[in-house]
Amino acid sequence: MSSSNAPAWSTQPNPYPPARRDEKASQTYKSAAKGSVTVPEPYIWLEQPPSQSEETKEWVHAQAKLTQTYLDDCQPDLDILKSRIEKNFDFARFSCPSLKGDGQYYYSYNSGLSPQSLIYTASKEEVQNNAGRNGRDPIGKIFFDSNLLSADGTVALSFTTFSHSGKYMAYGISKSGSDWTEIFIRETVKPFKLDDAHYNSNGTIKLSKEELAKHVDASGGKGRLGDQLENVKFSGATFTHDDKGLFYQTYPSSSVTDKGTETDANKDAQLWYHRIGSPQSDDVLVISKDLKAPESMWSTNVSHDGNFLMLYNSKDTDTKERVYVLPLHNHGIDANNQFSWIPLALSFKYVLNYITNKGNRFYFMTNKDAPNYRLVSVDIDPSKALATKNVWELTGEDAVVKDVIAEDKNxxxxxxxxxxxxxxxxxxxxxxxxxxxxxxxxxxxxxxxxxxxxxxxxxxxxxxxxxxxxxxxxxxxxxxxxxxxxxxxxxxxxxxxxxxxxxxxxxxxEGIKANDFVSEQVFIKSKDGTRVPMFVTHPKTVQKDGTAPAILYFYGGFNISITPVFSPSMMSWISSYNGVLAFVNCRGGGEYGDKWHEAGTLLNKQNVFDDALSAAKYLHESGYAAKGKIILSGGSNGGLGVAACINQQLPEHGIGAGIADVGVMDMLKFHTWTIGHAWKSDYGNVEDPEMFDYLYRYSPLHNVDGKKVYPTTVLACADHDDRVVPAHSFKLMAEMQHKLASNPNPLLLRVEIDAGHGAGKSTQKRIQEAAEKYAIVARALGLKIREEGSRL
CATH class of the missing domain: 2.40.128 (Lipocalin)
Known part of the structure; x- marks a missing residue:
């Protein structure tokens, strides 16, 4: 239960680390309202990552020391909470068995606390006989043990793809959470694993860390093929059905040796075809870099019958793409490496996602004239294919689509x-x-x-x-x-x-019983009257009397829907503090189709923050949560939302704390780093004077109010995050600690080492991170942890 007596916080015994302010640094932007605006850049030096700047490195270390001092004061609750989160992570996690061309099923499995998941293979009989099992042990045998990629769990699989015949598996390897990937290939008859004697029945390894280190191989070990494809990013692998090769995308090589720490913009992607058994230097260029649109990205998939390659061209994170079809030759590429394309969608106006085809009749899921999407058919003529490596130069009319399943308006x-x-x-x-x-x-x-x-x-x-x-x-x-x-x-x-x-x-x-909780959906009214859905989950012992603490999670962007999902860490927190977990489906997401998404983007982005703040107000006014004990939480675009809401929050919203994970905080420069340029579809282009004025009004970095009292704030980032570079959080925290030096609530930075934007993070890192963040806000809000064994 919660307590109203939060421990006092003062920076006098532990002052915020000094951050040099460069008062001369600035950048001028065109403004629709003022003609031009010069924006100070006092912390521009923090854009240099710790691996490249001693000054940044020292500042980050000082921040870590301050945060650790606060964490020391969170004991013993921190250890108790971590133990409970770990207990609730310790359950067997299975993906669905997937049947491949070799007649075997493959599925991912984690016994609970293994750093990385394993890939198992099982026969049809084993899968058939497994029906109804609720046990922890997997069936079949280990095919690929990802825990052998590194001793500390910092090397992970970024993707796996099986060839149509099931003979090969291509897999991507990512280090320290970076988006950079290396592709390797192995035959499915040659597993990557230890001898069976070294495993327990649940797939965990019996060896000590020292013994395990002798078997580690970051490329996937003995038995893999010699193929190694480098400089891969934002790409999977697409096999042709003849088992001779695969398609993949590359970017120019990183400017630094420690991949994942660079901030250079990712441009000039190219699409290649790799023949199995040959060196990467012999790969065939399929699509060259688009000089007129260097931000273009390419992705592919092969039709179910193996006769066609689908090519998708995107310019940003908007799902609208240009789409082309390549007729293949005997399930492979032309012997002369010639590629002839049929254009289906020549501009970035709508989605056309391949579902299947019957000969030359193709079926697509599309939002063309259907914001809630529909299924359509398209008839193609392979004889009209045109040879080119510059598909963007093709002209003509978009394909004619016919309804198969009409749009459902509801x-x-x-x-x-x-x-x-x-x-x-x-x-x-x-x-x-x-x-x-x-x-x-x-x-x-x-x-x-x-x-x-x-x-x-x-x-x-x-x-x-x-x-x-x-x-x-x-x-x-x-x-x-x-x-x-x-x-x-x-x-x-x-x-x-x-x-x-x-x-x-x-x-x-073991630690979370569904019958101990209530989960319901409510609809709130946002600032402009829009009806916004929100899910609320809590232990049955929580009464709607306005005394419970609450985590309010939201995202609101990029057409991504926030759906009901199990979170061991969040469920552990509300169990431990008799609290409430709320997920609000802010505009900008994909919950209600294109219109809902567009209502939270560009010049409508403020709607996202209004939705979240309205949800917070609803939680305490309806009695679900205590005013002042509502914790805003979100990551990436959601981290932006948390930081913007913290700047904009008023006493009426009842915000007590905010946790912003890997957030986009500098809305004037986000497009200049790594893949940030692709986000302009949601955020807008700062070079547009009207868009600059709008972005400048809500950019978290540029709107810290030194005259307000801020809630406890935790900014979490990672040193190898090359999606949202840590400079976003570095600069915002320096600005907050400067302007709010006497704030009565702590403002803390947490930097994860050898980690990226989130994908591939080991189980242990996820547990530790969650325990620390939630322990910080619990202490700051004066919450008392529930004693073990007390009734929920």
Missing amino acids: ALLGSVQVIDHNKLLVVYSRDVKDELYQYELETGKRVERLLPDLVGTIDQIAARYSDDHAFVKFGSFVNPGQVVRLNWETNSAPDAKKQEQTAYYDTQV
Whole structure:
């Protein structure tokens, strides 16, 4: 329960580390309102990462020392909370089994506390006999043990892709969380693992750290092929069906040896074809860099029949893309390395996502004239393909689309997956809750709703075009995940096919029992009257009497939906402090389609912050939470939201603390670092005078108010984050500590070492980070941790 007596905070015994202010540094921008504006840049030197600047390094170390001093005062609650988070992380995590061309199933598995997940392989019989199991131990055998990539868990798989035949697996390796990737290939008959005697039954390794270090290989160990593809970024790998090679994207090499610490803008991407067994220097250039649009990015996938390559060209994080089709030759590329393309979408106006094809009739999911998306068909003519490496020079008309499944005005079409040649598994989201349906492909007829009792989020559907069954995984705030198997009889007429479902796996968490919690959806009214959904979860012992602390999580950007998901750390926190967890679906996300997204972008970005602050006000006015004990939480774009809301919050909002993870804090310079230029689709272009005025008004770095009392603030970042560079958080914290030197609440920076934007972070790092952040805000708010064994 909460206490009103928060411990006093003063910087006198532990002053904020001094940060040199360069009063001469500035930058001038064009302004629609004022003609031009000169913006001071006193902390421009903090843009140099610690690996390249001793001054930055010393400042970061001083910040770490200050934060550690505060953490020392959080004991013993910090250790208690960490122990509970660790306990609630310690559950077996399975992905859906996925059948590959070699007749084997593959799935990812983590026993609970392993640094990285493993890939297992299992036979059809083993998977069939596993139905209904709730145990912790995996079935089958280890195929790829990611924990052998590094001794400390800082090297991780960034992706895996199997060839159509199942003969090969291509995999990406990322170090310290960087977006830079190296691609390797191995045959699926040659696993990357220790001898079986070195493993426990749950896949954990018996060896000591010293013994394990002898077996570590960051490239994937013995047995892999000699192929090694470097300078890969924002790319997977796409095999051709002839098993001879794959497509992938590269960027010019990093300017520094410690990849992931550089801040250079990522431009001039190129698409390549690599022939298996040959050196990267012999790879075939498929798409050269676009000199007129150096920010272009490329991605691919091969059609289900292996006869075509889909090429997608994006210029930013907007999902609208240019789309092209490449007819392949005998399931591979032309012997003369000639590529002839059919343009389907020649401008960045809408989405056209490949679902499947029947010969030359293609099926796409699109938002063309359908902000909630629909399924359409397109007929192509391979004889009209034109040879070029500069597809952006192709002209003509966009492909004509025909409705297969019309847009639903009241629900968002989330995904479409074809199985058994003519069946579609279709996911709709209605008020941020998923629904699963079966349709017929060629007629677009709805057959039935599947899993009608499902309440939550569909996380994964594993099925191939030719499979007569599918695995579906779903979860919620209080349920980490259930897997069911959907089966259909083979070779029956569609009207006669009967679908049956079988429980495959139900995850059990020892410390979190679903029946101990209440999870409900409410709708709040934002500042402009817009109705905004929010999920609220709490222990049943929490009364709506305005005394509980609350975590309010939000994102609000890039067309990304925030759906019900199980968080061991957040659930541990509300269990330990008898608190409330609220997820508010701010505008800018994808919860209600394109219009909802656009309502929180560009000149509408303020709506995101208004939605979040309105949600905070609702929480305490409705009695869910105590005024002054609401903790704002968000990461990346959500970190921006937290920082902007902290600047804008008033006493009426009841904000007690804010945790901003890897946030975008400098809205005038975000586009100059790494991949930041791609975010202009959501944030706007600062070179536009009207957009500058808008960005300048809410940019967290430029709107710290030294006359206000700020809530406890934790800015968390990582030294190898080459997505949102840590300079964002460095500069904002220096500005806050300068202007708010006497603030009665702590303003702290947490820098994770050998970590990136979040992907690939080891289990241990995730637990430690969560425990420290939540312990800091709990102490600052005067919360008392629940005693072990006391009733929820």
